[in-house]
Amino acid sequence: MSVQPYPAETHPVDAHPVENLRHRERTNRLGLWLFILSDSFVFGALLFTRFYLLGNNRPELIQWLGLVVTVVLLASSFFMNRAEVQMSLGNRQGFLRNTLVTIVLGSLFLIGVVGVEWQVAHFGPADGAQGAIFYTMTGFHAFHVFTGVIFLSLVYRNAKKGLYSAEHHWPVEAAAVYWHFVDLVWIFFYPALYLIGTAL
Amino acid sequence: MKTGILSIGLVRGLLFQAAGFLAGVAVVTVIRLAFGMGFSAEPAIVLGAFFSAIGFMIGVGAFSGWFANALGKPAIPPEEVEEPSGFKRYLGVSYDHKVIGVQYGMLTIAALFLGGSFALIFRSELVAPGMQLIGLQQFNTLIGLHGMVAIVGMLLGGAALGNFLVPLLIGAKDMAFPRLNAFAFWLAVPAVVLVLSSMAAGGFDTGWTAYPPLSIFANMGMQLFFAGVVVFGWSSVLGALNIVATVLRMRAPGMSLFRMPIFVWGSLATSIIAMTATQLIGLSFQLVMFERLFGMGFFNPANGGNPILFQHLFWFYSHPAVYIFVLPGFAVISELLPVFARKPLFGYRWVAMSSLGIALVGFLVWAHHMFTSGMEEYLRVPFMYTTLLVAVPTGVKFFSWTGTLWEGKIRFTVPMLFVLGAMNVFLLGGLTGPILGTIPTDLHLHDSYFVVGHFHNTMFGGFVFPFIAAVHYWFPKITGRKMSDLLGRITFFILLPSFWIQTLGQMQVGLLGMRRRVADYDTLPEFQTTHIFITVAGFLVGLAFVIFMYNVIRSAMKGEVAVGNVWESRSPEWELLPNPAPKHNYPQPLVVTGDPYDYSLTDTEYVELVPVAGATD
Numbered sequence: 001m002s003v004q005p006y007p008a009e010t011h012p013v014d015a016h017p018v019e020n021l022r023h024r025e026r027t028n029r030l031g032l033w034l035f036i037l038s039d040s041f042v043f044g045a046l047l048f049t050r051f052y053l054l055g056n057n058r059p060e061l062i063q064w065l066g067l068v069v070t071v072v073l074l075a076s077s078f079f080m081n082r083a084e085v086q087m088s089l090g091n092r093q094g095f096l097r098n099t100l101v102t103i104v105l106g107s108l109f110l111i112g113v114v115g116v117e118w119q120v121a122h123f124g125p126a127d128g129a130q131g132a133i134f135y136t137m138t139g140f141h142a143f144h145v146f147t148g149v150i151f152l153s154l155v156y157r158n159a160k161k162g163l164y165s166a167e168h169h170w171p172v173e174a175a176a177v178y179w180h181f182v183d184l185v186w187i188f189f190y191p192a193l194y195l196i197g198t199a200l
Numbered sequence: 201m202k203t204g205i206l207s208i209g210l211v212r213g214l215l216f217q218a219a220g221f222l223a224g225v226a227v228v229t230v231i232r233l234a235f236g237m238g239f240s241a242e243p244a245i246v247l248g249a250f251f252s253a254i255g256f257m258i259g260v261g262a263f264s265g266w267f268a269n270a271l272g273k274p275a276i277p278p279e280e281v282e283e284p285s286g287f288k289r290y291l292g293v294s295y296d297h298k299v300i301g302v303q304y305g306m307l308t309i310a311a312l313f314l315g316g317s318f319a320l321i322f323r324s325e326l327v328a329p330g331m332q333l334i335g336l337q338q339f340n341t342l343i344g345l346h347g348m349v350a351i352v353g354m355l356l357g358g359a360a361l362g363n364f365l366v367p368l369l370i371g372a373k374d375m376a377f378p379r380l381n382a383f384a385f386w387l388a389v390p391a392v393v394l395v396l397s398s399m400a401a402g403g404f405d406t407g408w409t410a411y412p413p414l415s416i417f418a419n420m421g422m423q424l425f426f427a428g429v430v431v432f433g434w435s436s437v438l439g440a441l442n443i444v445a446t447v448l449r450m451r452a453p454g455m456s457l458f459r460m461p462i463f464v465w466g467s468l469a470t471s472i473i474a475m476t477a478t479q480l481i482g483l484s485f486q487l488v489m490f491e492r493l494f495g496m497g498f499f500n501p502a503n504g505g506n507p508i509l510f511q512h513l514f515w516f517y518s519h520p521a522v523y524i525f526v527l528p529g530f531a532v533i534s535e536l537l538p539v540f541a542r543k544p545l546f547g548y549r550w551v552a553m554s555s556l557g558i559a560l561v562g563f564l565v566w567a568h569h570m571f572t573s574g575m576e577e578y579l580r581v582p583f584m585y586t587t588l589l590v591a592v593p594t595g596v597k598f599f600s601w602t603g604t605l606w607e608g609k610i611r612f613t614v615p616m617l618f619v620l621g622a623m624n625v626f627l628l629g630g631l632t633g634p635i636l637g638t639i640p641t642d643l644h645l646h647d648s649y650f651v652v653g654h655f656h657n658t659m660f661g662g663f664v665f666p667f668i669a670a671v672h673y674w675f676p677k678i679t680g681r682k683m684s685d686l687l688g689r690i691t692f693f694i695l696l697p698s699f700w701i702q703t704l705g706q707m708q709v710g711l712l713g714m715r716r717r718v719a720d721y722d723t724l725p726e727f728q729t730t731h732i733f734i735t736v737a738g739f740l741v742g743l744a745f746v747i748f749m750y751n752v753i754r755s756a757m758k759g760e761v762a763v764g765n766v767w768e769s770r771s772p773e774w775e776l777l778p779n780p781a782p783k784h785n786y787p788q789p790l791v792v793t794g795d796p797y798d799y800s801l802t803d804t805e806y807v808e809l810v811p812v813a814g815a816t817d
Contacts, residue, residue, distance in 0.1 A: 027376050027449045034441045034475060041479040045513055048500070049487070052509050126495030128504035136490060136498075158272040171269075 025170050032174050036181050039144075043185045044139060050133045050192055058192075059130040062200040063122065069112035070190050073145075076105035077183040080152075084176040090166035092159060099156050102179065106149045113138050131198055137189055144182045151175045209292025210389070213260030217390050220255020220756035225246030230253060243493055245401065245420060249394050249427035256390035261293045262383045274338045278378035279784065283629075291385065295378035296783060300385050301364025302678055304356050305671070307388060309749060311353030312664070314396075316742050318346040322719075323735045329723045339719040341421065342405030348395055348408040348425065351521065352432055354663045355474070358528040359439045362467040366443055368677070368773040368781060369461040371452030371790040371807065376445035384439035391435060394428030407717050409514065412507050413500035415488050423492065426485040433482035436524075440474035443467055452807070456790035461771055461796050462551055466531020473562060474524050477517040484513035508575050515566035522655075523562040525628075526662030527555055530597055532670045533619050537601055538615040538797040539769045541608025545797045546600045554600075557593035565590060568637050572646045580639055587637035594630060598623075600775035613767070614688030618669035626661025628703070629654055647717075648712025653703040660699055668748055675755065676762030677773055680780040683759060687751040691744045705734040731762055770796060772807040 079101040086094030118135070125135040155175045158164065164172055205211055224247040229239055237649055268275035278295035289296075290303055322342045325333045334342070355640045363381065367374055375381045398404060402419030415422055447468045451460065487498045488510065497503030499510045545551060567575060567583040603624055612615070632654040635641050645651060668691070675683045706810050714721060721727050765774045772790055773781060786809065794804040 023449075027445060030449060031377055031380075031441060031445045034444055038437050038441060038475050038479060041476050042483055045480050045483050045516075049509060049513070052512070053504070054499070112623060125490075126497070126503070128497045129506075130504070132487075132491070132496035132498045132503075132505070135494075136487065136496065154270050161272050163272050 017167070021168070025168075028170055028174070030178055036177070039181070040185075042140065043188070046133075046137050049186060050137060053129040054133060054197070054200075056197040057130075057133045057200050058194070058197040059121075059123065061194055062117065062135070063109050063194065065112065065117055065120075066190060066194040068188065069109050069117070072105050072112065073109045073186050075181055076102045076109065078181055079105065080179045084172060087164060087169050087172050088166055092162070092164075095159055095172070096156065099152055099159070103149055103152050103156065106145055106152070106179075110142055110145055110149070114142050130144055134193060137193060141182070141185055141189055144185070148175070148179050148182050153177060207292075207808065208288065209260040209386075211291075213386070214393075215254040216259025217256035220258075221248040221252035223255070224251030225655075237302050238715060242420060242423060244297045244494060246423050246427060246489060248304050248696070249424055250431070253387065253394065253427075253431045254388040256393075257383070257386060259439040260386050260389075264293075264380075265379050278382075279374065286603070293382050295374070295382050297363050297367050297375045297378065297381060298781060298783075298785075300381050301360050301362075303674050304360035304363055306540075307385075307392070308353050308357040308360050308667070309752070311349055311356060311392065313749065315346050315350030315353055316745060318342045318349065320738060320742055322346070323738045324719075325719060328728065328731075329721055331720060336719055337403055337405060337419075339817055340407070340717070341399060343717050344410075344425070345395070345409045346408075348429065349392075350659075351408065352388075352392060352395065354525040354659065355432075355436055355521075357663060357667050358467075358470055358474075358524060359385070359436070361463075361528050361532065361667070362443045362471065364674065364678070365440070366446055366464055366467050367450065367466050368777075368785060369771065370447065370455060371786060371792075372446065372450035373784045373786070375442050377442050378451055380438055381442050383430030384435050384442065387435035387438070388432055390502065390522075390542045391428045391432035394424050394431060396428075398422070398424040398428070399807060409518070410485065410488065411514075412488055412491070412510050413501075414486055414507075415498055416491055423489060429485055430482045430489075433478045436474050436478045440471035440478075443471040446697070447471075451794060452619060452790045453810075456792075458549060458552065459792050459795065460552075462545060462548065463528075463531040463535040465552040465555045466527045466534070469559040470527035472556075473520045473527075473559050477520045477563065479517075480513050481517035481521075482616045484510055484517075487513070508570070508573055511518075511570050511573055511575070512567070515569045516563075519566045519569060520559075520562040522658065522662075523558050525659060527558060529622065529661075529663040529666035531555065532666040532673075533601060533622055534604075535596070535771075536619050536669060536673060537604045538614055538799055539767050539771075540611045540613060540619070541605050542611075542799045543604055543797075544799060545604030546606075547596070548795075548797065550596050550725035551600045554593035557596075558590060559587060561590050561593065565637075568642070571639055571642050584637060584639050588634055589629070589783050590637075591634060598627070598630070611734065614683070614685055614692065615669040615673040615767075617689065617692045618665045618672065621692060622661050622669065624661075625657055625665060625699060625703075626695070628700075629657030629659075632657065632707070634781055645710065647715060648710040649706045649714045649716055652716050653706035653710060656699075656704050657704065660703075665695075669756065671752065673767065674773075675759075675778070675783045676750075676766050676779040679756045679759070680762060681755055681759035682762045682766065683755040684751050686748055687754075691748045691751065693742055694747070696746035698737040698744065702734050702737035702741060705730045705737065709734075769801065770806045775805070775807060776809055791809050 003008045080096045083095050083098035083102060086098060121134065123131045152175050155171050158171065225244040228244040228247045232238060232240060265275040265278070274493050275712065283296065284290050284292070289299055294300060321334065322339050324337060325331070363375065398421035401421040401424050404415070404418040404422040404425055406415045406418055406422065410422065410425070420622055447464055490496045491498050491500065496502070497505045499505040499507045501507065534545055534551050562585040565583060567579050568587040571580055625654060636645060636654055672683050672688055675681070681795065709727055712726060714727060762779045767774065776786060776790065786808045790807045790812045793808050794806050796806050798804055
């Protein structure tokens with residue numbers, strides 16, 4: 001390979017980039033997105049499982065309940081976004097209010113899926129492929145919602161203590177991105193479980 | 201600094217792991233009794249297994265920084281944490297990437313030793329037809345554990361090389377996420393404990409692939425095996441994520457992607473696979489777990505499931521997994537050849553791209569493990585072609601290596617011997633690959649010892665030989681001492697021929713029709729003679745590995761002191777750093793001024809240290 005000496009003066013080397021907080025946050029952001037990429041392989045594989053085993057059939061579920069929990073979860077993402085915007089505007093009260101709404105809506109989603117749908121479904125986890133798929137897909141997703149609620153609660157508590165500022169609130173951003181990711185997963189899971197194909 | 205046995209992180213971790221296991225058992229039992237269901241061992245053991253891993257992590261102290269963050273308390277930045285000196289720092293949580301790399305390395309060597317020992321036990325059984333030494337259930341358990349423990353060992357080895365080398369090679373102080381790095385390593389320890397504890401719970405008879413429906417009905421050891429692999433999968437995912445972030449974000453100024461040392465490319469490619477595909481083996485094992493626990497109908501046809509589905513999910517990881525082992529191995533070969541041939545790496549960009557090429561094509565070949573499984577007919581031919589396509593980027597690497605050696609001034613040092621050994625062992629593994637990837641021949645050879653021979657060639661050529669080369673090569677950077685040259689040569693000249701005999705023997709009985717994973721075989725003399733050869737050669741391979749381990753320990757304590765640039769390398773860790781490499785690596789930022797492998801040009805440097813502007817001293 002030919003020698004092409006790199007023009008060193010074009011690269012500022014006065015401060016080691018690691019010490020730079022902004023650099024740190026960009027690295028954190030990359031880490032979070034890599035994690036989401038990795039996690040999406042789990043959900044992708046679950047979708048594959050669902051179509052492999054059930055094909056053009058779907059479990060028979062309570063349609064209005066599915067619609068309600070979906071609306072609740074989508075609405076929670078709306079408030080999550082408002083919360084993050086309020087934080088970057090430096091409005092802590094607005095952040096706390098909107099985050100609280102997000103936490104409540106997320107918990108309502110969990111109650112709707114695990115507390116109601118799981119109890120009233122007319123098949124159990126051991127009833128054939130549809131039981132296996134329905135309980136596993138909603139279970140994996142609900143577990144993520146649950147961890148998201150815990151994450152948001154910690155962020156809520158720390159924001160209340162005044163640990164975040166308009167410029168530096170990486171944990172808030174991380175929690176928000178994670179929450180939107182969990183929401184996005186449901187946008188794929190809801191039609192796969194409730195809408196596509198004919199009910200068994 | 202505290203003293204006493206409880207100040208050792210590993211000891212605390214293991215105690216907490218036992219406590220976590222009991223807590224998990226207690227939680228399940230209390231809940232079941234409260235609902236009037238009575239005691240049941242299987243759910244108790246499964247939850248106990250996961251609790252035990254969490255317990256270990258709490259005990260060892262891998263959570264402490266994050267707990268502080270979560271509660272809004274200031275945590276000490278990882279680079280400022282005070283760490284014990286001497287050997288003790290390897291036995292507890294450390295955030296120094298070089299310590300973590302060495303921790304990974306020690307666990308690698310232990311796991312490979314253990315995995316190999318399992319093989320020698322069942323190899324002894326195979327010396328003669330009939331059953332002499334062990335029972336059938338033990339034989340099957342050992343077969344499965346040999347596979348998984350050796351695979352875990354190789355995954356750990358790739359992580360060892362990546363963790364130790366990547367920050368050094370790209371001129372960084374540490375990895376992008378030091379806490380996550382420590383967390384990922386320590387998660388592997390309880391995982392290995394869980395996988396091994398499956399022996400105590402009755403073992404399992406499925407082999408490491410754990411195909412249902414058999415795995416649904418296997419002994420309780422199956423669940424501990426699953427739990428261990430799921431936990432280890434997370435260790436692998438998080439470690440790989442860290443390496444990807446480190447390579448993309450922490451490079452020294454001037455180090456564009458195509459000026460990175462070639463090892464970094466290999467580590468990046470391997471981490472992309474490990475970070476994503478690993479989720480699928482975790483998921484497939486969890487689904488079998490759920491099937492066993494809750495009677496879910498994923499894989500048992502009697503309950504609406506389909507066992508072929510498991511094979512799709514399983515091989516989507518487990519085929520790319522072999523590239524996770526061999527890509528770091530290939531990268532070591534590409535990194536060391538220019539040093540010892542005193543020539544530029546032939547076709548640097550092609551070699552870099554071929555690593556990514558193997559990684560990406562590797563995602564599209566999984567169903568070649570399933571030509572005989574009864575999967576959809578129309579999938580066979582496309583998967584045959586994608587499989588054969590892998591030979592292209594691999595061939596690029598081979599041509600690069602021969603091109604690098606061509607007319608070079610080769611120095612036959614111990615690392616170079618192992619690199620050359622790796623090339624010729626992998627050549628045999630590589631050439632037998634297309635035979636197995638082609639449908640008609642695979643229909644004949646599937647599940648035979650021919651596959652075993654092919655696989656061991658790729659694993660030793662792609663990982664074990666390069667790993668031993670890398671340990672010899674970078675040993676002075678770890679300990680400040682050289683490894684014994686004589687012992688290294690003895691290791692090599694025992695290992696190479698005996699390994700050839702072992703795998704050629706395996707291929708021969710495979711061609712004769714010997715099935716893999718069977719404990720007994722026909723009394724035909726063709727079989728037995730070859731099996732005796734394989735077993736004796738296997739013990740010699742084990743002997744070579746023991747000599748290697750002895751060499752590592754002895755040289756670490758009283759090897760010859762290594763001064764300066766031992767191998768006359770252009771790489772930054774040799775050019776700029778003393779032996780052993782100091783904490784936080786480079787005293788000042790470095791800047792890239794040339795190309796990494798221009799050994800023919802004596803007036804250029806790859807990297808230079810840049811004085812910090814504004815520094816007063």
